[in-house]
Amino acid sequence: MKNLLGKIPAAIAGKLVEREENCRICNEKTGEQIAVVDYWDIKTSRLIKCPKCHHIQLDPMLNDAETSKGCLAYYIEESLRISKEEHIKNWIRNFRRGVVFGYSLKSKKISPRFVLELGPGSGYFSAGLQFVFPNAEITVMDVNREVLKFNREHHSYKTIQEIPDNFVPECAVNFDLVIARDIIEHVTDISKVLTNINRYLTPNGYFHFLTPNGHEDMWKHYLTSVLTNSPSELLINHVNYYDGKGLSKLLMQKGFSPVDYYTYNLKTTLRGAGWKKNKKLMSPVSKRTNADFFINEKVQEISSIDLTKKHVLNQWYVQSRATWLTFVYSIFKHFSIVRINPELNVGHEIYGLYKKE
Numbered sequence: 001m002k003n004l005l006g007k008i009p010a011a012i013a014g015k016l017v018e019r020e021e022n023c024r025i026c027n028e029k030t031g032e033q034i035a036v037v038d039y040w041d042i043k044t045s046r047l048i049k050c051p052k053c054h055h056i057q058l059d060p061m062l063n064d065a066e067t068s069k070g071c072l073a074y075y076i077e078e079s080l081r082i083s084k085e086e087h088i089k090n091w092i093r094n095f096r097r098g099v100v101f102g103y104s105l106k107s108k109k110i111s112p113r114f115v116l117e118l119g120p121g122s123g124y125f126s127a128g129l130q131f132v133f134p135n136a137e138i139t140v141m142d143v144n145r146e147v148l149k150f151n152r153e154h155h156s157y158k159t160i161q162e163i164p165d166n167f168v169p170e171c172a173v174n175f176d177l178v179i180a181r182d183i184i185e186h187v188t189d190i191s192k193v194l195t196n197i198n199r200y201l202t203p204n205g206y207f208h209f210l211t212p213n214g215h216e217d218m219w220k221h222y223l224t225s226v227l228t229n230s231p232s233e234l235l236i237n238h239v240n241y242y243d244g245k246g247l248s249k250l251l252m253q254k255g256f257s258p259v260d261y262y263t264y265n266l267k268t269t270l271r272g273a274g275w276k277k278n279k280k281l282m283s284p285v286s287k288r289t290n291a292d293f294f295i296n297e298k299v300q301e302i303s304s305i306d307l308t309k310k311h312v313l314n315q316w317y318v319q320s321r322a323t324w325l326t327f328v329y330s331i332f333k334h335f336s337i338v339r340i341n342p343e344l345n346v347g348h349e350i351y352g353l354y355k356k357e
């Protein structure tokens with residue numbers, strides 16, 4: 001047992017290479033190559049680890065046109081792969097997570113009034129938050145028009161079409177809380193994004209994020225590289241792989257102080273992510289999947305989900321007159337007892353709640 005614990009997470013080694021672009025966090029010019037990845041048939045790039053700050057990112061980075069093409073292809077691929085029932089289940093799950101998050105704020109005596117969510121997806125996480133704080137006003141920012149349309153029609157949120165890397169002046173000092181769940185692994189320039197978020201917050205505002213543990217997330221690509229010596233497939237644009245220590249240091253540099261910072265969910269770790277050299281854990285060897293095929297042909301197979309919010313939330317435990325029931329059930333489904341320091345780089349996801357200093 002002691003032996004095994006010493007191996008988790010495994011140290012990774014890559015050959016020293018010249019980077020095309022400097023590290024976006026610390027501006028370092030050298031790097032270690034962890035893997036070669038094909039982003040669809042759009043771009044071949046490398047995962048490069050910074051020897052100074054340990055951040056792993058795509059080098060060269062995807063440009064905006066490549067990202068939006070791949071994201072559209074992925075959106076279509078995922079819509080076809082996941083059934084309508086599964087989509088709705090995910091929405092309800094996110095609603096419950098929003099409820100749990102809302103109550104965790106309440107227990108800290110935090111009551112946000114103006115909330116900005118970056119990349120809201122279905123918008124049901126913020127809907128859960130709004131269930132706890134009925135007076136909260138939600139604004140969502142996304143680059144995808146369909147996502148914004150859905151959020152307006154389902155939730156009546158205010159919408160802004162923009163990417164998190166670009167500063168939106170009318171958002172400055174406007175929000176008590178900014179939410180970015182499963183977003184920061186996708187952004188081109190994390191330094192810029194955190195600066196923007198800080199500027200959007202009111203004094204003493206809060207920033208909540210969720211992001212994969214970079215060490216486990218890159219493990220599948222690392223394995224493909226060391227076990228097959230081939231490029232691996234990258235269909236979802238994870239272009240950043242965060243080191244727990246490096247991320248917390250960056251957040252502090254950007255003017256945030258930690259309230260909650262932990263990793264949870266050890267299922268992936270127990271299965272071997274981050275330490276076990278097993279072919280089953282590899283990312284598939286790249287087939288250079290054709291993005292245009294999905295965008296031009298498969299798109300016709302998508303059927304829209306025309307359900308109202310009232311129908312989606314028609315669950316026995318969602319009761320506006322007995323909110324305690326909603327809370328107890330949501331906690332029962334989603335509360336994580338095991339909380340680990342992200343600096344150990346163990347566990348599936350990193351949860352953060354930070355305060356603007």
Ligand SMILES: [Zn+2]
Nearest residue numbers: 023026050053
């Ligand atoms: Zn660096």
